[in-house]
Amino acid sequence: MLQNNPELKSKIDQLWNKFWSGGISNPLTAIEQITYLLFMKRLDEIDQKKQADAEWNDEPYTSKFEGQWIPPEYRARKDDSDTDDEWQKKLEDEKRYAIDKGNLRWSEFKRMQAEDMLQHVQNKVFPFLKDLNGGESNFTHHMRNAVFIIPKPALLVEAVKTIDEIFVIMEKDSQEKGQAFQDIQGDVYEFLLSEIASAGKNGQFRTPRHIIKLVADLVQPKLGDKIADPACGSGGFLLGAYQYIITDLAKKAGAKDLTPDEDGFTRTSIAAGLTENAQNILQATLHGYDIDATMVRLGLMNLMMHGVNEPNIDYKDTLSKSYLEETEYNIIMANPPFTGSIDKGDINENLTLSTTKTELLFVENIYRLLKKGGTAGVVIPQGVLFSSGKAFVELRKILVDRCDLKAVVTLPSGVFKPYAGVSTAILLFTKVWGTKDTVTEPATKHTWFYEMTADGYSLDDKRAKQEGYGDLQEIITKYHTRNAETDCEDRIISDTHKCFMVPRDEIASDDNNYDLSLSRYKQDIFEIVEYEKPDIILNRLIKAEVGDIEDSELNKIESGIVRELLELKGMIG
Template sequence: MTIESMIKRIQDITRQDAGINGDAQRIEQLVWMLFLKIYDAKEEFWEFEEDDYESIIPEEFKWRNWAVDHKDGKALTGEELLHFINNKLFPTLKNLEVNENTARRAAVVKDIFQDANNFMKNGVLLRQIINILNEVDFTEYDDRHSFNDVYELILKDLQSAGNSGEFYSPRPCTDFIVEMLEPKIGEKVADFACGTGGFLISAINHMREHVKSTEDMDKLQNGLYGIEKKPLPYLLATTNMILHDIDTPRIDHDNSLGKSVRDYKESDRFDVIIMNPPYGGVEESSIQNNFPVELRTSETADLFMALIIYRLKQNGRCGVILPDGFLFGTDNAKVAIKKKLLEECNLHTIIRLPGGVFAPYTSISTNILFFDKSGPTQETWYYEHQVGYGTKTYSKTKPIRHNDFKNEREWWNNREENEVAWKVSMDEIIANNFNLDFKNPSKAQEEALLSSEEYVERLKEAIKESNDLVQKLEAALKA
């Protein structure tokens, strides 16, 4: 059975069920089952390795004791299976007893099921899916690691699942950013809006090559940290980490912006921060109040940029994907955040990505900002990414690929200005009122035509700035 055929079989079955409404529910339905099966395989290993291992899951509710069909006619199916899952399994796992002494790898079970749902209404179809999942043996190394490809296909499906597409960053982008930042074993690595965990998985794959001992593996596991606000991507990220042999994933189901930046201590800072914050979100005033007055804005991505500056260690490194709006925005808060970034960090590189990298979720142009906390910015290099297909933009049928970053990799350590690379001094940035939207000078003579999406994005930015000014005026009048 091929990976693609397995996914197709499961999708075909879920489409027959009246309880499943859309791709997002289909994926959530599949992933809680995957989590239980993967966790059960992990428990078999822990039981073998640790004489005193005790499971947080009661025996009756372990995957091996209710989901496996032994072909003896006793396997749960139909209404009996639905009754067991809805009235016994879910209530039990949602209400597991957890306290400060509970191991993280055990507590994660309750965390996962707090917001999980069983959408399926046909117990016979549900049994068919469970049987397909049982064709994969997660205790076998080859099966488990080949299933990583299955999981990657599931995550890519999110790009077609409405707003859920925001949870997935293309793997070529996450791998490239991690490769350029070179996180090392023993360093603390974080993603404050981790979605499905793509950046953290890229970091794991990069550092795993340097694991030489059990101590190294412990350092790798303990050095990874993620936060995700929404239930579905949190479930996906945690399962993804366990699937990649991170037995105690430190993924918090929380809002990274929900704490005052003034409360962060040195122990709350990280050596490497890698992320793709959500764009276009609007944060309420209670969240904005967690930041100094001059940095307060309703734009989610801007607040994440401010957060990163506060949580990056001295000499720490960061790679973050941001839309063009952050570069050219001129409202007071955006300018203040960029000024703080350039004065406290060395913004050494901006990779200008074309439209379509995140198609079909959004077609707006984005950028990868690389900076470190080694001192203030002196100059910033720009590199205009070239679409590997010879077209101007990427699309759903022509997605970005790993090899498309070949030119950036070759240029990175031997920088020279050319037709796609140029540098801008800090004096030029200041003279431009901290507008970082510097165009390729080799194309300065070309007519500056914006795509319709870019016009809309700039219009939205102007409207948002106007609304912010109106809000400030209203607040001043009330005062």
């Protein structure tokens, strides 16, 4: 994580300070403008690398910066009444506004003088960026209202210089420490997001990357699965699913140079080994939704910087009446908003829980969005596991009876620091019965519980990396090898034993309210402690005061403490 690289953290702090002193004091505005610059830089680097790889392998490649670009407002539009001559004249006029794409590269404009650079980026590079995937693309649609608002030439020059320095440090870190460049970039992006002042309001917390990887390893998405996150934010879970799948494909193809990262996960972000058909399938099956237009843009650029050329991220409220999808997805990975609420009149009528609490509605909605046989990995506040309110109980009943509730993994309260200290858990469930089906047999037979006590990082606001992986890798191993016949026997939680299974009948017993809290089922250890007799303890205290001395001489000592200890010894006999 970034905390372990003070040089990189210092550079990012410098970048924030420059934006602050340069007149952009709103953190959300700053992160959006910084992301545009990071995207411009990364776009140029990826394009140049693909060009070099294509030349080395003698393969065709068309650069995004090859040829000319016509701004949309100057493009010729043919009317039905146009004669051939009139149309040709329009095309000739259009050429006057053509811009050489090669001049739009980061590596080209960064050498310009300050005033020229600002004008060039504002009037040419940024409009080109907005139009990058063509007028009909999802990216272009959501970038339509995006604005480049860096106000001063000096600020742009300093920002470009600092970002170049950040990339140099990231590349050095990647080579020296063996960490994937995309993961270091993810750390940088995560740190930038942590600076958003509004983070934590309405329960919107950034999910740590290692928790996303944990969920992916538990759910195990595969190529061809239709995958969604109904509250995707900056797209972390979609990226996590994407990287898991391409890593799995790389392993099956015989890749041998993959090494575990600092959290024990093996990942690659390089999709070059995929066939064009597999890449198209993978990109078409990732879907994200969010109600914040800025986060949608950040999510789109985040995925594009990681190789997803045309992400399917849209501005939608998936809890509202206007969102009509149902039984659409094979996999859902999400960390929906905690503790928020929605106007009752806006709630989708297909949601049955009588509540306005978003943490409950999102989980029910995820169940509704899954296809039969589809699996979800969802981060929830631990209150969902045990609260006695009617809507809480009804939701747990859905999870246990209509779904196969495979696992409940409780997380320590510090996992989401510095955003919040809320205690959370991961739910893993597979949809068995549809929303309109009559349940003839409850779907859950046993549920696996694991009490995570360490995630490999300190649980304070600093979240410093600690030695080892914490419980992360054990959770994955134990989950995929769980056995109802043996794992139901021992429910004593200790440093070496943190999991067990509970049969559905116990969870759904009449007096239990479908309680899913681990503490409800674990067995406490009561140790018998033997204490020394009082006279032995008193003799030790007296000896500590006076040293070795005959009993007959003790009464001659005038020390107040010794005298009182002797009186106490006489009282107890």
